[in-house]
Amino acid sequence: MNTDVIVVGSGFGGAFAAERLIASGLRVTLLERGPWRDTQPMRAAGVWPRSPLPYGRNFYRQVLRSVAMPGLGARRLRTNAHGLFDLHLAPALSVVCSSGVGGGSHVYSAMNLRPAVPDYWAARADGIDPERMEHYSAAAIARMGARPPDAEVPNFVGTRLRQDALLQAEATLEQPAMGYRFDGGRYRDNSFFGSQDGSKITLDALILAPLLDRGLRVHDLHEVLSIGRGAGGWRVSVYDHRSRRYRHLTAPRVVLAAGTLNTLRLLFASRAQGALAALPALGLGIGGNGDVPAYWRCAVPEADFTEGTPCHGRFEIRGVDDGPNLTAYGLNGIDGVPMPGRLRARLKRDLVLVGMGADGANGIASWRGGRLRFHYSDSANPILARIYRAFDLIGHRSGRPVHFLRRWPLTVHPLGGARVSDDPLQGVVDGRGQVHGLPGLYVADAAALPAAPGAPPSMTIAAWASHVADGIGRPV
């Protein structure tokens, strides 16, 4: 195969890396385990074949791709290679991520932010210039066309909470910029289960489909199983779910961007086959970005919280100074979930709340019996307890229950495990994203992040991927 770089995964890491690699004139092949999604922008782009997002009668068949949980051993339960969500359930840390060309951009809540931690990139490793990283972040946010919602957007907290006795979202509280088509977009069915009409801006439509005309080769439904050094550089072993056969590709350089969970699975599995190096720091620095999701049975009469942008915005509890970062969401997308009408009507009046903040990214991932395990302690990450207390307070003051999994951390923002550091005993990749001791192998996704950004991480990942790709395109 004539390719200069193989990119594994097409989320924020993979798509932003691919775009810069193509711009440097390199021949790039992108391997993605999920399918292209059937959305209006993809139909318009003429990409074929496509798989439906979970909606209506397709919902239950398309919603789940795979589940890993204790008791299943090394085997993951794979329900459907075209499914959307990949769940890793475990008492120490559960993770939700997704599958399909465009990666997490289909299911995410469209918040495009810089790290909340000040000087996030300062003194991380040689070759990382914080000013340059700020430039990459700004470029990524601009690329997504992101901006905060206007006051007229349905259910936007800045408007809705003006008279609220319990919560507030004053103009001084910075609202997240969102990658959303505010002009002409619909404010429904655009969140966790994808956005069929393209109201939410996703990476397949924004970056990947246009790159096909510039030479990017995308192999969808190609699941990478292992990587290793081969005769001509790197070997990538793949299962092609469409033709149901194994393929073995080679390239001088491989960029891993399969998302934290799956990049770690690939690195661990390949190391266990003796195909990499010892990588003593593999698995160090796991974090969940302090995520605590909760379900608030607020049952606001006449409300329809499923309308609006995927995230309604950031809010605070009145009278609480310096509280954690809290955001609100409706169960946006449940119109496409087959369920009794009365239940749906009830769910539309409730909210999902998410608290997050910089945790210590002090967990460890390990590999035993062919299975990825996380060791992550909520007591070692006091941000979680702060968020638990905030939710308890909301529940107490509102008289409406806030349900969340106390002491069972669940994150949609997993990061670390192949983190960046100059010291191979502390980190897996160097300041250029190249795996220590393995020239030509790079990590361009959230697994390489050196710490929790404390804010939704997609743009931090995009910035890192841009930096890694520019380094490959313009070698020192």
Next chain:
Amino acid sequence: MDLDMPAIEQPPADLLGQRQAELDELFATLAPVSAAQADGYWRGTLMAILGFGWLPRPLARLWYRLLRTPLNPWRGKSFAQGGGANRWFGVRGPAFGRFKLRETHSPIDGQPVLWLDYDIPENPRFLRPIRGEARMLGNGLVLARMNWQTRRGLHRVLYFTLTPAG
């Protein structure tokens, strides 16, 4: 072998389900094993045996796992001083089916390979047409194939992996 790395006990499960054509593609991507690297005793696992390509993958995996048990008397190979032998009933068990080694290019894909030539006088006549090829899949994991030489050319018979026997 890199001693910092964990020892490999079993070949990766997904190899056992692969067809000959798929393993040919994999084999073509690999770097060769040198005769010096091969020195020692190796535990063998068979896969992609000619005539069993029709087995559905899960059954193929099961079948080749079964062939790793004592039901199959072939246990692996030993290599020393430019030659080697197959080992039966135990990794250090009786040797039968000897070969000489040569670092050369594969006549099949033209890439460097460790060549196992069974055409030596110690072997009974029926073993002499066997030609083996070995390459490195990982640190301490060798992927090899057995071919059968006829007047019309080389025919693939099966693949196997070798892991150090400790």
